[in-house]
Amino acid sequence: MSFEDEMKAALDTFVVESRELLQDMEDGLLGLEHDPNPADSIGAIFRAAHTIKGSSGLFGLDHIVHFTHVVESVLDMVRNEEIPVSAEIIAVLLPCRDHISTLVDGIAAGILQETPEQHALGEALHVQLRSFLNGAGQSQVQVVSQENEQTPHTSGGGAMDSGNWYLSLRFGADCLRNGMDPLSFIRYLSTLGDVVNLLTVTDAIPEIEKMDAETCYLGFEVVLKSSASKEAIENVFEFVREESTIRIVPPNSKIDEYIDIINNLPDDTELIGEILIKSGVLTKHELDECLRLQAQRHKGADGKASEAPIGEILVKQEMLQQPILNAALNKQQQVKDTKAREKQNIRVDAERLDKLIDLVGELVIAGAGANLRANKTNDVALLEATGEVMRLVEEVRDSALQLRMVPIGTTFSRFQRVVRDVSIELGKDIALEISGGDTEVDKSVVDKIGDPLMHLVRNSMDHGIEVAALRAARGKPAQGTLRLNAYHESGSIVIEVSDDGGGLNRDKILAKAIERGLVMSGANLSDKDIYALIFEAGFSTADQVSNLSGRGVGMDVVKRNVTSLRGTIEIDSEMGVGATMRIRMPLTLAIIDGFLVGVGDSSFVIPLDNVIECLELPRLEVGDEYMDLRGEVLPFIRLRQLYDVPGTVPRRENVVVVGYGEHRAGLIVDCLLGEFQTVIKPLGKLFQHLQGIGGSTILGSGEVALILSVSSMLSQVTRKSKQNYLQNG
Known part of the structure; x- marks a missing residue:
């Protein structure tokens, strides 16, 4: 690289x-x-x-x-x-x-x-x-400028009077390999003050034939004029502290501290001494005293060296108080604990993860093909082997999909800012309550649900929650409440946006729909049907157009986006109490467990999470559209008629009872082919208008099967039932 x-x-x-x-x-x-x-x-x-x-x-x-x-x-x-x-x-x-x-x-x-x-x-x-x-009652804090103006810094340890700090830096050999540039640390130091003197130490560089281009041999002796705290200067080297030797001497430190630094300096002490004197860190007399004491320490009365260097980072003796030491040790332990936790996690590029999911999908298809051919051979050993392969493929599939599962709370938390800003803009006091944030969903769903949720949240705040005066007149608290909730239900994720506002005005919506010709005058519609009209393009009941809503755009986009995710949206509302927008979507958009059925020569896949039960079709009269399921009236759909599948109707047909939310229906098919791992392939733009189809997949035999959208089909059944009811009185 x-x-x-x-x-x-x-x-x-x-x-x-x-x-x-x-x-x-x-x-x-x-x-x-x-x-x-x-x-x-x-x-x-x-x-x-x-x-x-x-x-x-x-x-x-x-x-x-x-x-x-x-x-x-x-x-x-x-x-x-x-x-x-x-x-x-x-x-x-x-x-x-x-x-x-x-x-x-x-x-x-x-x-x-x-x-x-x-x-x-x-x-x-x-x-x-x-x-x-x-205006904080302290000495004015000057702002750092691009020209490196002097900037007091009060990070943690408190600001000191501006003075010359002495830093002796020896970067670790792997500094460059770890992506760190030694010069960047010097540049960062300049944001805390003025670099008065800088000496590059190269005594560690070996002969050229022994040099390694990726190894760092550099060191620096730095004099920094700054009023920053010691903690602030130490934090500059936070990313290289473990592998490097960093020695920091505050201004006006004791002679002993400089002696220890000099003990560890390269041989050219004359040049170092000159820098210390010119920078005002030490006087010539103090430097001479340092060198004299240095010589005494290195050679005692018995001729042996004495007293090891003080340590990696030097501090004043008066700062060596137990509370400070305890705080330093605690912070060091926190850093270690954090790094230990970081080692347990890795960051994976999203494109690589998508590629893995695609490959697992192809593996599912190939495994299904191998299993199909094994079934035709009647070879017991081969059937056992392919069965084990399919079990492992299923585990790999589940593990791969789990990698993309993220808690929806990450998306919910972003609306804290939206609610705050919009509340100020509208002049309303609105609090956001979040629940179900740990509910997990595929990241691809999370990425695409943000915009629809944004429209719903803003709409609830603008149209739903009343102003404080009106809320007080209705006996409500001045502060309105907006709630975001999520939970799993029958293999789907349900996301709710609720408010304690005035609710939807049923009569006003119906009158507007009749005015626009969306509904015939005198039509007998349920409350939910009337509420659903707000998702029609250009529909709005707002008396005034605001920056947030009232132009009739947005809610139709919400429905279109949710539908593109194979989801549905419905509304519950009560006048004066509030409203709830409820979105139902599949947990994943990539691979699902399906139930394979046959109609003539065609195959269809029903999402397994929507399948309730299977049974043989009872005898029906010609023209019947309902059947008796243990005392319950169950509408049904003949897939042969719906998709105009040619062929002869078999003597015995089957019913697959499916459900989505509170709706139930039966799908009449020729034969039941069992459970099937399904890789969802999206339909092309030419076929996206088809009702009741959620995608396609490739069977092990190489044939294409359509994946049914149960939510869309049940919506068709509901609409058809209401039309028949209205026509027949």
């Missing part, structure tokens, strides 16, 4: 991890106002900003470092309770989070430099942040 490819891979990882941190940051900010103990959340938000800033510095993304540094400073003051948590500070920090997200999106698009528009927006946000920094 070339250096360019490695950098691109590293940047891709940076983008993915930054987006995750930004989502965590948004979730934390949204919950901050109502958190009785916000300290942990504030700490998590601060760490997210700090990590993004640090990672950006490693890649030389100075514009992200520049902007995030100020955000970090404000968060640090919030963390230290110098700035109180309030709606005002959150209202500023959320757009700042969005701006960082925009900058990261630019990196993902290959834009590594800040655009003029981004710079202008960043400066405008900095102005808002400065108002909090300057």
